[in-house]
Amino acid sequence: MSGGVDSSVAAALAVREGHEVVGATLKQWEFPEEEARLTKGCCTLDAVADARRAADVIGIPHYTFDFRETFAAQVVDPFVDDYAKGLTPNPCIRCNELVRFGALADKARMLGFDGIVTGHYARVVSEADGRKRLLRARNADKDQSYVLYALGQSALAMAFFPIGEHSSKDEVRAIARDHALPNADREDSLEVCFVGEGRRPGDVVAEKVPVAVRRGPIVDDAGAVVGEHRGLAYYTVGQRRGLGSISTEPHYVTRIDADRNAIVVGTEESLGRCELRAQRPRFVSGDRPGDGERLDAVVRYRGEPVPAAFFGSEEGFRLEFERPARAIAPGQAAVLYRGDEVIGGGTITGR
Amino acid sequence: MRSYHYLMHYLDYAATSPILPEAREAMLPFLTDAWGNPSSIYSRGREARKGIDEAREKLALAIGASPEEIVFTGGGTEADNLAVKGAAWAQASQGRRHILLPKIEHHAVLDSATWLSASQGFEVEILPVDETGFVSPSEVGQRLRDDTALVCLMLANNEIGTIEPVAEIAALCRDRGVLLFTDAVQALGKIDVDVRGLGVDLAAFSAHKIGGPKGTGALYVRRGVKLIPTTHGGGQERGRRSGTENPAGAVGFAAAAEIVTGELETEPDRWRGLRDRMWAGLRDLIGDLRLNGHASERLPHNLNISVRGVVGEDVLLMLDAKGICASTGSACQSGSVEPSYVLGACGIPKAWAQGALRLTVGRGTTDSDIDAVLNELPPIVERVRSFKR
Numbered sequence: 001m002s003g004g005v006d007s008s009v010a011a012a013l014a015v016r017e018g019h020e021v022v023g024a025t026l027k028q029w030e031f032p033e034e035e036a037r038l039t040k041g042c043c044t045l046d047a048v049a050d051a052r053r054a055a056d057v058i059g060i061p062h063y064t065f066d067f068r069e070t071f072a073a074q075v076v077d078p079f080v081d082d083y084a085k086g087l088t089p090n091p092c093i094r095c096n097e098l099v100r101f102g103a104l105a106d107k108a109r110m111l112g113f114d115g116i117v118t119g120h121y122a123r124v125v126s127e128a129d130g131r132k133r134l135l136r137a138r139n140a141d142k143d144q145s146y147v148l149y150a151l152g153q154s155a156l157a158m159a160f161f162p163i164g165e166h167s168s169k170d171e172v173r174a175i176a177r178d179h180a181l182p183n184a185d186r187e188d189s190l191e192v193c194f195v196g197e198g199r200r201p202g203d204v205v206a207e208k209v210p211v212a213v214r215r216g217p218i219v220d221d222a223g224a225v226v227g228e229h230r231g232l233a234y235y236t237v238g239q240r241r242g243l244g245s246i247s248t249e250p251h252y253v254t255r256i257d258a259d260r261n262a263i264v265v266g267t268e269e270s271l272g273r274c275e276l277r278a279q280r281p282r283f284v285s286g287d288r289p290g291d292g293e294r295l296d297a298v299v300r301y302r303g304e305p306v307p308a309a310f311f312g313s314e315e316g317f318r319l320e321f322e323r324p325a326r327a328i329a330p331g332q333a334a335v336l337y338r339g340d341e342v343i344g345g346g347t348i349t350g351r
Numbered sequence: 352m353r354s355y356h357y358l359m360h361y362l363d364y365a366a367t368s369p370i371l372p373e374a375r376e377a378m379l380p381f382l383t384d385a386w387g388n389p390s391s392i393y394s395r396g397r398e399a400r401k402g403i404d405e406a407r408e409k410l411a412l413a414i415g416a417s418p419e420e421i422v423f424t425g426g427g428t429e430a431d432n433l434a435v436k437g438a439a440w441a442q443a444s445q446g447r448r449h450i451l452l453p454k455i456e457h458h459a460v461l462d463s464a465t466w467l468s469a470s471q472g473f474e475v476e477i478l479p480v481d482e483t484g485f486v487s488p489s490e491v492g493q494r495l496r497d498d499t500a501l502v503c504l505m506l507a508n509n510e511i512g513t514i515e516p517v518a519e520i521a522a523l524c525r526d527r528g529v530l531l532f533t534d535a536v537q538a539l540g541k542i543d544v545d546v547r548g549l550g551v552d553l554a555a556f557s558a559h560k561i562g563g564p565k566g567t568g569a570l571y572v573r574r575g576v577k578l579i580p581t582t583h584g585g586g587q588e589r590g591r592r593s594g595t596e597n598p599a600g601a602v603g604f605a606a607a608a609e610i611v612t613g614e615l616e617t618e619p620d621r622w623r624g625l626r627d628r629m630w631a632g633l634r635d636l637i638g639d640l641r642l643n644g645h646a647s648e649r650l651p652h653n654l655n656i657s658v659r660g661v662v663g664e665d666v667l668l669m670l671d672a673k674g675i676c677a678s679t680g681s682a683c684q685s686g687s688v689e690p691s692y693v694l695g696a697c698g699i700p701k702a703w704a705q706g707a708l709r710l711t712v713g714r715g716t717t718d719s720d721i722d723a724v725l726n727e728l729p730p731i732v733e734r735v736r737s738f739k740r
Contacts, residue, residue: 063668110738111668 001025001062002193003050005176005186006119006163012058012179013162014117021117023055023062026104028071028095029194050183057181065107067099074098076194076204083205083233084212086258087331087350090301091192092147096120097282101155108158115160120144122342123164124156132156134284134342137164146301149335149345150282202234216261218243221254221270229263232256238271238300238327252327272324278334278346281316288312289336289343296337297321299328299348305337316346360675360720364560364652364713365509365537370603371562371714377606378564381599389596390587402598406605410569413608414535414554415545422570422591423601427536427557430570431459433592434532434553435503437578439467442500442530449496452503453478453486454696455510460503460534473500483645484513484697491520499529506538506554510680510693510709511644512653514542521550530576536560536568540611541619541650552576558604561611562714567600611714619651622712626654629710629721636729641703643694654710655680657694657703661735666708669731675723678709 001007001023014021025048048064055062075095082089105116121137122145132153137143151159166172169188176184195201206213213231220226227244229235234242239253243265252271255264276299281288289295289310296305297319308319319334328334328348335345361369381402387395389403403423411418424430439450450464454477467473476494478486486504495502502524507514517533524531532553535544540561546554553576558567572578572591584593611618634640639659658666663679670677680691694704710724 061671065664106738107665110665110735112672 001051001054002119002189003047003054003183003186004119004189005173005181005183006121008051008054008058008119008181008183009172009175009179010117010119010160010162011055011060012175012181014160015058015060017162019115019117021058021060022113023051023058023060024104025051025062025064026067026071026099027064028067028099029076030068031196050186053182058179065104067103070103071095071099071194074102076208079201080205080208080212082331083201084209084258085331086232086256088236088329089331089347090147090333091194092144092301093150093333096148097150097155101151101159105155105158115158117160117162119163120148120161121164122148122161124159124161131285132159135164136337136340136342137161138167139164139169142169145337145342146298146303146333146335146345149284149333149342152282152284153286156284200234202231205233206231214261216263218263218265219257220251221264221266226251226265232258232261232263235263237329256330271326273321273328274324275318275320276325276328276334277313277315277318277349279316279349281344281346283344284342285344288317295343296339297325298335298337299325300332310336315349358674360723361715362710362712362720362724363676363678364716365512365709365711366678367559367565368562368713369715370559370564371607371610373610374563374603374607378599378603381602385598389598390585399596399598402602403596406598406601409605410556410601410608413544413605413612414539414556414571415547416571417574419589420546420571420574422572422588423596423604424568424570424592425594425597426566426568427457427534427555427560428459428568429592430555430557430568431457431534431536432463433570433578433581434534434555434572435460435463435501436467436581437591438501438530438532438553438576439464439471439473440579441577443471443473447498447500447529448473449499450475450501450503451478451491451494451499453480453484455480455484455508455513455693456503456505457509457534457536460505460532464503478502478504480697482697482699483648484508484511484693485645485648486515486520488516488519488523492523495523495527495529497527499527502529502531503534504531505534505536506544506549507535507542507650508644508693509537510691510707511655511697512537512650512711513645514538514648514650517551518549521552525550537650539608540615541622541652543615544612546571546573553578556604556608558600558607561607563604563607564600567597567604569604614714618714622652622716625712625716625718625721626652626710628718629712629724630654630656632721632725633728636725637732643697643699643707652712654712656708656710657699658706658708658732659703660739661706661732663705663707665735666706666728666731669735670727673723673727673731675727677724679707680709 052062075091079089079091121142123135125133136145213233217225218227218229235253251265254266254270291311293310297308298305306325307322311318330348330350333345334348336343385398387399389400407418407421411421464475468475504515521531530552533551535554536557539556552573554571556569559565580591582593641657643655690704691707
C-alpha cells in the first residue's frame with residue numbers, strides 16, 4: 001500500500017472478496033532532505049500514514065517493511081548504472097519483478113500468505129489448466145501491463161490486480177468513497193517514486209555518481225558539434241525539448257553516445273528504426289513465440305503498439321517492424337502483445 | 352498458518368504495560384470532578400494541587416527521594432531531555448563541556464547528547480561496553496576530566512536488560528565533582544531503585560512502563576543540583592518544567608509506583624522463574640540460539656535472544672498472527688524494524704543482531720503465556736529458517 005487510492009481500493013476489494021488481508025507498505029527509499037522525508041511523495045512518513053489510515057478504515061492490520069537495501073540493490077543501483085551508460089531504463093519493471101513479486105513475494109510466502117494484491121492496472125486470468133495469462137487493464141488509459149511483462153507463471157499465480165478490472169479511475173475513486181477511505185481523492189502520482197516531485201532522473205544519477213553526469217557535446221548526424229548538453233542522464237532518445245537553440249529546424253535526440261559523452265541529434269525522420277534487439281527476455285507463458293510470428297510491440301511506457309515480426313536470438317530476441325518505429329530508447333523495454341495479452345518482453349539494447 | 356485470534360499473550364512489558372486497576376482508580380477523580388488547575392487559589396484548584404502533592408510524596412518514597420526533588424514531566428523521554436540538556440547547560444557555565452555515555456543509552460539520552468555536541472559546543476565521548484552491554488567503572492574513571500560535565504549511564508538497558516554498576520560509577524563521579532544521570536525508566540519496579548543509595552544526581556522515570564498512564568514521567572533532581580529548564584512558561588515544578596500539571600497522570604504514576612515497589616519482594620522472583628523457564632525451554636527446542644545481555648546482572652523480567660539465520664521482524668509477524676506480542680528491540684518511527692543499535696554497540700555481529708527477539712514478562716504474565724511461546728516459537732523459527740536460502 002503506497003498510501004494512494006489504487007492500492008488502498010485494491011486492499012478493500014480483496015477484503016470484500018473474503019480474503020484475509022494484511023496491508024504492507026514498503027519503505028524503499030529515503031529522500032535526502034528532511035523536508036521531502038516528511039512531506040509529499042512515495043515512501044514518506046505522510047505516505048506511510050495514509051496507507052496505515054486506509055488499512056485502519058478497511059479494518060486490516062498494517063505493516064511497514066523496510067526494503068531499502070533490496071530496492072537499492074535491485075532497482076536504484078541498476079537505474080543509475082544504466083543512465084550513466086546512456087540508457088533510459090524503466091525502474092518499475094525491475095521493481096515489479098524483483099521487489100514486489102520477488103523479495104516481497106518470498107516474504108509473503110514465508111509468512112503464510114498465498115497472494116500479493118496490488119493496485120496495478122492490469123489483469124490476470126486463469127486458464128482451465130491453471131496457466132495464467134496477463135492482460136491489459138480494462139481502463140486502457142491507465143494500463144500498466146507494460147511494467148509487469150517480466151512476471152512469470154509463479155509470480156502471476158500470486159498476483160491479484162483487482163483495479164485492472166475497473167474501466168475508469170472514477171469507478172475506483174467511487175469505491176474508495178464507498179469504503180470511506182481517507183485518501184479517496186488523493187492525486188495520482190506519475191513520477192518514478194524515488195526520483196521525487198519536480199526532479200528528473202538525471203538528478204538522482206548526479207547525486208549518486210556525480211562523475212557520470214558531466215557536460216558534453218551535442219552533435220548532428222555528420223558529427224558536427226551543434227551545442228552542449230548538461231549530462232547524458234538528462235536525455236532520452238526521442239526527446240525534443242531541452243536541447244537549446246541549435247537550429248531553426250526541430251531536432252530530436254536520436255542516439256546517446258556514452259563512449260564519447262555525446263548526444264546525437266537529428267530530424268524527426270531519422271528517429272525511425274525498422275528493427276530492434278532486446279536482451280534479458282521474459283515470456284509470461286515461459287515459452288518464446290515462434291520465429292516470424294507477428295505481434296504488437298510497445299517500445300516505451302504508454303507507447304502505441306507497433307506491428308512487428310518476432311525472431312528469437314542468442315541474447316533475447318529481434319523485432320522487425322512493418323513500418324519504422326519511432327524513438328526506440330535503449331534501456332526501455334520492448335513489450336510484446338497479442339491483442340490485449342502480454343506475451344513477454346525484453347530490454348532494448350544499444351544496437 | 353495465519354489466524355488473527357485475539358487471545359493475546361503479551362510479552363512486551365518493556366515496551367509498555369497495562370494500566371493497573373489501582374492506578375486507574377486513583378486517576379478517575381482527576382478525570383471527572385477534580386478537574387481544577389493546580390495553580391488556582393480556590394477549592395477546585397486546591398484539590399488538584401493536593402493530588403499532585405500527594406503523588407509527589409508517594410513517588411519520592413518509592414525511589415528514596417524527597418518530594419521536592421521530583422519533577423513531573425510529560426514522559427520518560429522528556430525527563431531524559433531535561434536531565435541531559437538541563438544539566439549540561441548548567442555545567443557549561445562552570446566551563447564543563449565534556450559528556451560521557453555509552454552508545455547503548457536510550458535514544459532520548461543519546462540523541463540529546465549528540466545534539467549538544469553537534470550544535471551546542473559540547474564534546475561527547477563514548478564509553479565502551481563489553482559484549483553484555485556492561486560499562487566498566489575503570490573505563491569511566493580513566494575518562495573523567497576536570498571539564499567533565501556529566502556522565503549518563505542507564506540503570507538497566509531497555510533492550511538487553513543489563514544492569515549497570517551505577518552506584519560504583521556514581522561514587523567515582525562524586526569524587527571528581529561530576530554529575531551522574533541515570534535513566535531508570537526500565538529499572539523502576541523491576542529492581543530496587545533507591546536514588547540516595549545509588550548516589551546519583553539525576554534519574555529519569557516513566558509511568559507507563561510500570562502500569563501507570565502514558566504521557567507521564569518524572570525526573571529526580573538531587574537537592575542542590577543546578578538545572579537549566581528546557582521548557583519555559585508559568586514556572587510550574589519549581590521552574591524546571593513549566594506547563595499546567597497533569598494531576599491524573601501524576602496520581603496514576605504514583606499509585607503504580609507504590610504498587611510495584613511494594614511487590615519487589617515477590618514479583619521479580621516470579622518473573623525470573625517464568626523468564627528462566629522460557630529461556631531453558633527455547634534453548635532446548637531451538638538450535639543456534641544465544642542470550643543477549645548479561646547472564647545474571649540483568650532485569651528479572653527480560654529475555655533477549657538471537658536466533659541465527661532469521662530476521663527478527665519475520666518471527667514477530669508470525670508470532671503476532673498467533674496472538675503473541677514480542678519485539679526485536681527498537682522500532683523506528685515509520686514502524687519498520689531495524690537491527691538493534693544496542694546489540695551493534697555490544698559488538699554482536701549482524702548475523703546474530705538481526706535475529707534478535709526481546710520477550711519481557713510482567714505482572715500479568717502467567718505460565719500459559721510461556722507455554723504459548725514454547726509451543727509457537729520453535730515451529731515459526733523452523734519455518735523462517737527453511738525459507739532462507
